[in-house]
Amino acid sequence: xxxxxxxxxxxxxxxxxxxxxxxxxxxxxxxxxxxxxxxxxxxxxxxxxxxxxxxxxxxxxxxxxxxxxxxxxxxxxxxxxxxxxxxxxxxxxxxxxxxxxxxxxxxxxxxxxxxxxxxxxxxxxxxxxxxxxxxxxxxxxxxxxxxxxxxxxxxxxxxxxxxxxxxxxxxxxxxxxxxxxxxxxxxxxxxxxxxxxxxxxxxxxxxxxxxxxxxxxxxxxxxxxxxxxxxxxxxxxxxxxxxxxxxxxxxxxxxxxxxxxxxxxxxxxxxxxxxxxxxxxxxxxxxxxxxxxxxxxxxxxxxxxxxxxxxxxxxxxxxxxxxxxxxxxxxxxxxxxxxxxxxxxxxxxxxxxxxxxxxxxxxxxxxxxxxxxxx
Ligand code: PAD
Ligand code: ZN
Numbered sequence: 001x002x003x004x005x006x007x008x009x010x011x012x013x014x015x016x017x018x019x020x021x022x023x024x025x026x027x028x029x030x031x032x033x034x035x036x037x038x039x040x041x042x043x044x045x046x047x048x049x050x051x052x053x054x055x056x057x058x059x060x061x062x063x064x065x066x067x068x069x070x071x072x073x074x075x076x077x078x079x080x081x082x083x084x085x086x087x088x089x090x091x092x093x094x095x096x097x098x099x100x101x102x103x104x105x106x107x108x109x110x111x112x113x114x115x116x117x118x119x120x121x122x123x124x125x126x127x128x129x130x131x132x133x134x135x136x137x138x139x140x141x142x143x144x145x146x147x148x149x150x151x152x153x154x155x156x157x158x159x160x161x162x163x164x165x166x167x168x169x170x171x172x173x174x175x176x177x178x179x180x181x182x183x184x185x186x187x188x189x190x191x192x193x194x195x196x197x198x199x200x201x202x203x204x205x206x207x208x209x210x211x212x213x214x215x216x217x218x219x220x221x222x223x224x225x226x227x228x229x230x231x232x233x234x235x236x237x238x239x240x241x242x243x244x245x246x247x248x249x250x251x252x253x254x255x256x257x258x259x260x261x262x263x264x265x266x267x268x269x270x271x272x273x274x275x276x277x278x279x280x281x282x283x284x285x286x287x288x289x290x291x292x293x294x295x296x297x298x299x300x301x302x303x304x305x306x307x308x309x310x311x312x313x314x315x316x317x318x319x320x321x322x323x324x325x326x327x328x329x330x331x332x333x334x335x336x337x338x339x340x341x342x343x344x345x346x347x348x349x350x351x352x353x354x355x356x357x358x359x360x361x362x363x364x365x366x367x368x369x370x371x372x373x374x375x
Pocket of ligand 1: 047051175176179200201204205223225226229244270275293295319366369
């Protein structure tokens with residue numbers, strides 16, 4: 001029985017900006033009050049982890065254990081933890097929910113005020129870390145830190161899922177799938193017969209396509225500079241795909257021309273300023289909605305003529321697809337078990353945690369959609 005004791009286990013540590021992952025033995029302290037220690041079973045590689053390695057995110061301190069898209073099993077719980085016990089199958093929540101604050105109680109938002117205000121970057125709410133390695137404190141990432149055999153999270157940052165959920169691919173509900181799918185359903189509210197364009201056909205963009213299709217969109221246009229992504233996009237519901245490199249005019253102009261004035265819904269799933277502007281410029285002047293899903297680099301700013309919005313365009317964004325994580329994730333897991341959508345379609349590779357650097361190489365080369373690390 002490991003409850004109440006320090007656990008020594010394997011983790012992938014990022015010692016500094018730009019460094020490769022280093023497999024280390026780390027010590028994971030027991031959970032304090034209102035905290036939960038989780039044995040991670042599987043964790044996906046998301047572009048946001050790569051942004052963190054590259055130092056593009058403001059909320060990252062090194063050395064750190066990255067990873068935020070996972071499924072696991074509760075190992076032990078700290079004092080006064082309600083509704084979770086050892087053995088429960090769980091998904092960590094990078095966008096936690098206290099379920100008490102103004103935003104958690106407001107149906108329009110999924111960004112919890114409590115976690116935003118009370119949490120310092122990279123540590124638990126008491127200001128300390130639960131990870132040490134070679135005598136050094138290792139920072140936490142996005143309330144989760146999942147590239148490790150064991151992690152500790154706040155009770156607000158984990159939710160129990162059905163005991164029969166697959167441990168093979170359910171981790172994608174922890175980020176990529178839910179982010180894209182919810183961006184279409186919750187943030188854009190795609191309507192039947194509408195025309196949609198998706199910039200960036202990685203895990204996030206493809207999950208947006210799955211959402212657009214379920215919402216009954218009539219035309220779903222995928223845009224990527226890597227045409228190797230087109231077959232999968234079409235398999236998941238894209239009706240056509242565009243490679244901006246095939247044209248000598250801006251891709252937004254191509255889309256406006258091909259859609260008789262612009263799309264109903266444009267999604268940016270890359271994280272670049274240029275594709276955010278291209279998405280906005282592809283949207284219909286009178287009623288087009290643009291959703292920014294991609295995470296831009298910390299110093300990036302966007303500039304456009306405000307008149308572009310005056311005629312009726314809407315520009316918005318969302319984190320985790322607008323889902324209220326704690327309450328929505330268990331239902332998304334049930335929907336997946338009921339085959340409402342197929343998570344396996346987003347999985348291209350599976351590797352042991354030790355081969356995490358290979359997984360990131362696959363992301364960089366454009367060969368993978370989602371690589372799942374089996375911990
Ligand atoms: P990914 O790297 O798997 O996919 C990005 C895709 O964009 C690739 O297929 C690229 O070829 C393509 N691409 C690159 N440049 C261009 C371009 N100029 N025009 C068109 N396509 C291009 O990443 P991902 O799907 O894991 O993540 C996508 C973004 O979403 C990334 O910025 C990530 O940080 C962000 C994200 N946001 C949330 C959220 O809650 N908002 C959650 C998770 C990820
Ligand atoms: Zn992610």
